[in-house]
Amino acid sequence: MCFMGRWSEERVTGAAPDAPSLAAARKLARPGPWSETGSNDVLVWGKCQGSGKSPYQVSVDIAAPAYRCSCPSRKFPCKHALALLLLWSRGEMADGGSVTADFAEEWAAQRADRAAAREHRQSAQQTDPAAQAKRLADRLTLMDAGIADFARWLTDLVRTGLASAHNQPYSWWDGVAGRLVDAQLPGLAEQVRAMGSDVHARADWADHLLLRTGRWWAMTKAWNKRDELTPAEFADLRVAVGWAMASAEVQSSEAFPGPWLVLGAHRSDDGRLQQQRTWLRGPDGTVVLVLDFAAQGEALATPQLAGALLDVTVARYPGSEPQRAMFTGSLSPRGLVDSLGEGCSIAEALDMESAAVALSPWRDRHPVLLAGVRVCPAGPGWLRDGSGDSLPLVGASLDSLLALTGSHPVHMFGELEEGRVRPLSVVVHGAVVTP
Amino acid sequence: MTWLADLRSSALVGTGRHPAPAPAPELDFRPRDGLSREELLLDQAALADVVTRAARRPSVADTATFPDPAPPDDAPQASAEAVRLLDLLLSQPPVGPELRTQLVADWLQFAAASGQRVPHRLLPGLLALADAKPAVAEHLHPAIGTRGRWLQGVRQHGSGPAGPQVPAPQGSGGGTAATVDWAELRTADATAELERLRRSDPGAARDRLHAHWNTLSAKERAAHLAAFAINLGPADEDLLENALDDKAKTVRDVAADLLDRLPGSARADRMAARLKPLLRVKGILRKQFEIDLPPDPDSTALRDGLAPVPRSGEPDRLGRLDTIIRAAPLDVWTEAANRSKAATLAMLDGEPRVIDTIVSTAALRADAEWVRALLDMRTDARLLGCLPAAEQEDALLRHIRSGTAQPLVLVPLLRGLPRPWGVSLAAAVLELLAGKNGGQLATMLTGFLPMALPPDTADQCRRLLQRSDDDAPRRRVFRDVVQYQSFRQSLTEAFQ
Known part of the structure; x- marks a missing residue:
């Protein structure tokens, strides 16, 4: 699903679990502590001298992506893996040639074995x-x-x-x-x-x-x-x-070509599970939702930038609109848009919610693109549209919204949830920004 | 009661005690026959869930709670590189907390100097940092631009619990202290207000206190009078002289302390009259002062603040002498010696306690001539603090070069100097740091050395850093200097 070849520094940054890890990695991202570094099409590897006697062995599968390091850190990926990727992405890594280091080779082989076993199980299941x-x-x-x-x-x-x-x-x-x-x-x-x-x-x-x-x-x-x-x-x-649909089944269903516009995204973490919701709109106006999950300490899929046009095909899960979807095939950003399109008023958004509840009474989160709404800082924060209607905000960084919009009317994409709006992106001065 | 409220009460107590209500007729919902009480309630709860969600209406906004939109920014946004550096400092600072605060303040000053502003998206992080760091807060303007100023206003006034349905209380901000009756304020607030007035108009503050004097408690009189330390002048003498007759000792003490700072006052004359007879010059080749101890105080001396004879035990005669020296004009000494200030001080060679008292008196009165004379024989933070900025640095440099002062005594003095330091002072301090036992001094200078050294010393620090050295604090302080100077260099380039 991802493109091969060298990652950009932004992509490495996006893989970091938190800011301190990234800051620590930046300090390590110099050739000094590294030895036996190298890379091929799928793997990047190296040894990093830490405070201990033997250096940490770091391997990264850039295709999956997956990370492995012999350090005891519970951060994932750890600072060593990030530092190695930073070095590699900047082209500052001494490349030891095409011979893969033993520890990296071994790890890749283990992973391949496990994947093969899993595939075998699945195909055995399907054939009977x-x-x-x-x-x-x-x-x-x-x-x-x-x-x-x-x-x-x-x-x-x-x-x-x-x-x-x-x-x-x-x-x-x-x-x-x-x-x-x-x-x-x-x-x-x-x-x-x-x-x-x-x-x-x-x-x-x-x-x-x-x-x-x-x-x-x-x-x-x-x-x-x-x-x-x-x-x-x-x-x-x-x-x-909670009866999940096998992703292989979805993968093999009809693929819808893009370009898909990223309307907004949200990351949440309930302490056990991290979730990433990415709302996309297709060329015909269809809105879909890509969900990514990761256990605590694992890396979520790379977030997509709100306002980006993605050249990618998606497959849709069955269900009523807006459907859940998954990326199929390779993904490449085509550029940024200067507007999310026409929005609706608050009254229209609530009518839409009404219709959505009638269609699917179990769902309580609805995508909404509001036009010309102003932000008011009282209490939890409020939105008001041109006709004087208001809705409360939820989960919003008010300072950030106010700084970006100056309380001028803006287009805002968000999730309507129990009569409240969670803002995910706003359009200011011809750019889609994330509050 | 509405249907929904009925349904809620039934559900709360349970259908075991309270049957489910009949559905609201306007919903046009007829339950099937033969349902149990529980099923009847659950069916209606399911209906209520869908109806509630499908029938949501917008709230109606009260426009009064919405801030006016921000006026347009007139200054251009800082360059992409400058924005990147600020973003780095705010979200992933590559330096320690002290350097970060200083570099953010530097960024703001660079922006102000070049007429550029902070981009809108970085304002929340910057204002949050400014809430915690006054050094950042004081440089916010004008760099945060129109939007930043607007956001500050909204943050201050718009954070009440009110929402659109509940209009914010009008005029809830409260008037400033100046518009309400000063006499109605609580003591601490009234003192603060008086201090503010002393800064802008000392005479008006004096008139205000004078007008209310007789209605105030002893505690209030003492607290308010202490505010006169700000912009104290000869015009305050009458009020202070009267306060010497106050019923309360706390008020008399405050008045006496303040009069110590007025060598031209009548009390200073009276003290001079007490001091003169105590001073005798002896010796022929090498002249010395012989100082008698003061006699037991009479009633006027007691009024001037000399300690009374205790009921038991010996009186503190040295303490009495201190009180007299602090209150009398220092020129009494030169007149008694009939010599210059320096020569007069030389005659007090064997009297360290007297010199100490003279040092604190000169510092308290900020008497520049005496301070200079005293600095020739002493290194003292209080004295250096009284000198004009340019003179301070030279004096300190002289004291470092002479090697008489303990390096650690210098730290508070160095901290107080205007920055950046001159090249020669910087060189002298670096020499101390690089020398033996420089590590301890380095630890104490960590907080401000990077900001105090002039930019041209960065190379020297880089060389010192490269020198092999096991002293971790010393390495850290040199590293900080190098980091700070190189980041500052990046800022300079980003704002060109």
């Missing part, structure tokens, strides 16, 4: 339709039982009252979530866990829990009627309960 059908039937039985159990739990919940649920410790919610995970319903489990903390964190917990209980109830009903749903409706339900 009878076994595949049985696995699917088993899974559905398990999920049906889980849904029935969850419906009973919801009934108990409203019989004893939400107030008594409010007094339960987190472990109570976690226990329910655990049963959902066992029933292969991790998406539901995640929502229940989140509720376990929301009931204590939110002032409007009673309304939130009541409405969410209603939504969960509707999901159990929809699950039991899944044969009557359209493919898109069923796909949305699958996402909501």
Whole structure:
């Protein structure tokens, strides 16, 4: 999915887990501490003299990308890998020739073995339709039982009252979530866990829990009627309960050519999982969402710059619009746009949300491009459009928004979430910038 | 009660005790027959979820809470390279925190000098740094431009908990201290306000305190009177002289301390009259002062601030002498000796305590002639602080060269000097650093040496850094100097 050849320094910078790692790497990015460095089409390697006796062995697979270093750092990639990449990207690395260092060779071989084993497992699975059908039937039985159990739990919940649920410790919610995970319903489990903390964190917990209980109830009903749903409706339900679609299946589906415009992106980290959401718009106006995940300490995919036009094809997951998508094939930036296009008013955005809820009641995050909105710094921050309508902001760096816009009307792309807007990009002076 | 509120109460207490309400008729929702209480409530909760989300309406903004849009910037944005350097300093500083603060302040000054401004996107990071570092805050203007000034205003006034539905309280900022009645302020605020007035108009401050004097508590009189240390002058003498009769000892002490700084006052004359009889000159070839101790104070001496005879134990006669010396004009000494200041001081060779008192008196009064004479025999931070800037540096250089002063005593003096230093002082200090035991001095100079050395010394520091040296603090201070000077060089080029 990425281009071969030498990385730019920006790309290396983008791979850094945090600023201190990058700062440390910059200090190491000089030839002094390095020995036995070299590179080929896929690997960059070298030894870095640290404070210890034996130097750290660093290998980077630039195609995957993947990183490996013998240092004990828990940062990933560590400063040594970043420093090596910096040296290499600047062309300042002494290239020891085409002979790959033993430690790099060994690592690459291990990785290749593991990948081959994984592929083998997958192909074995695919080649046996009878076994595949049985696995699917088993899974559905398990999920049906889980849904029935969850419906009973919801009934108990409203019989004893939400107030008594409010007094339960987190472990109570976690226990329910655990049963959902066992029933292969991790998406539901995640929502229940989140509720376990929301009931204590939110002032409007009673309304939130009541409405969410209603939504969960509707999901159990929809699950039991899944044969009557359209493919898109069923796909949305699958996402909501957490039944993932194999990416290989999506990869092989129809590819949509670009150029795709990056409307905005958001990174979040809940302590266990990092998520990156990238909103794209295609030439025909279709909006899709690319999701990337990484475990704690692992590197997320390189972020795409808001306002960039990408020459890439994407494949879409089934579901209602805006669909989740993945990049297929190589990606190359074509340039930057000076505008995101026409936006809508706040009233129109809410109408759109209304329509989206009717289409897919499980989704609570909607992309929105607002036209001519001003930023007001009171409270959590507010947006106001030309007709005087306002919406509160969420997760915004107000100082940054105010500095960039000067409270002048601007076009803003963001996510509409529970009646609030999370700003992801704004257009000022003919440039798309990230607040 | 609305349907939603009914639904919420049922759900909170549980359908075991409270059945679900009937759906709101306007929703046109008819539940199926034969549902249990729980199912009836859950169905309606599911409906409420969708209805709430599909029926969201925008809030209506109260335009009063929106700031006026920022006026256009008239200054051009700094060059791409200058912006890159500021971004680096703010997000990934390649130098330590002290150097970073200084370099950001330098950046702002360079920008101001070349009429350029900070790009909008870096303003939040810069203002956040300025909140923590006064050295950055004082150079923000004019480099942050119109947008920066506007953002500062918005940050100060627009951060209340109000939103569009709740209009911000009008005029919640509160008037400045000058517009409210001074007598109504709390003591600390009133003192601060009086200090402000002393700076701009000492006479008006005196009139204000005089007018309120009789209504103030002893604590207030003492605190407010102490503010007269700012811009103290002969015109303040009457008020201070009267304060010597105050009921409260704290007020009398403040008045006496302030009168010590007025050698032309009547109290200084009275003290001179007490000092003169105590001084006798003896010796023929090598003249010396013989100093008697003062007698027990009479009532006028007590009024002037001399310590009374204690009920038990011996009186502190040396302390009495100190009080008299501090309050009397220093010229009493030269008149008694009938010699120059330097020669007079030479006659006090065996009296270190007296010299100390004279040093503090000269420094307190900032009496330049006496300070110069005293500096010829002493190295003292208080004295150097009284000299004009140009003279200070020369005096300090003389004291370093003479080698009489302990290097560590110099640190506060060096810290206080205007920067950058002259070339010869810089060379003298570097020589001390490079010498034996320079490491300890280096540690103490770490915070300000890079900023104090003139740019032409960077090469010398680079050479010193390359010299093999096991002394880590010394290496660090030289490294800091080199880093600072080379970053500053980049700034100079970026702003050309």
